[in-house]
Amino acid sequence: MSKLRYQMCVSILNLLLWVVICITVSLGFAGFAPEALALDYNKESLIEAGFSGRDLTDSSFSHANLRSSNFSNANLSGVSFFAANLESADLEGANLTNATLDSARLIKANLTNAVLEGAFAANAKFDGAIIDGADFTDVLLRRDEQDKLCKVAKGTNPTTGRDTRDTLFCP
Template structure:
């Protein structure tokens, strides 16, 4: 990102108070700053991998919170022990992906394809996975607390769910509300 101005927030506020005393003027200045990036603001940690081909890529142990992998192809990639909280995997191909020990809390997995994925000890608490496909996925110790799933998908996951998550201490079958 190119810095167009080296204002500190304090200098900026003083400048605004002097030249834009009205509330409307202040918001005009704030809008201009946001639009033109007049003040250096560090880039967000979130990355955009939308629609990228990331086959066999190693993301293990990485912090990727709030990143987006919408419609990305991550087939056979390694995301083990990655921090994936709030990540969007909407429509992504996660076939044979290693998500062992990954934190997918509040991630979007809707329409994702997790066929053959390794979800051993993964945390999916609060994730949205309504139309996700989990055929052949390994679920040992996965935590599905408050995950939004279709009933038929939930029933299918209950057939193979086993174990207890070592981080949350929750039983996989209980988090899936298996009866």
């Protein structure tokens, strides 16, 4: 085989390999969806918005109005809800691992079976929140909010197997 013909074959193979890699990345490898891109919803008014089942890893909703929005079964790992209004939001079964909930309003929010492990929730308000089966392992809470949550805490998280009262260190 001549040197020119060999170089053309190598070039064609490289091009084909490049096309396969691009298609694999864009469609997801072996049927898996590509990684979620972090989105910026800061200061947005998203009342009654639908985010159910979405992968919003590392997205930001700081100062957003998310009243009555649906985040059920969403992956909210590492998401910032700093000073967000989550009043009456549906967070059932959501993964809030390492989320920032500092100064967020979770009044009457549904946190049934949510995983909040490692979340930062100092100054968050949980008045009237439903926390049945929620996992608060290593969540930073103000003592008065922790006491309020202990009054209504019950259940075991189906994902982690942890008792809600135990994760809140309830007496």
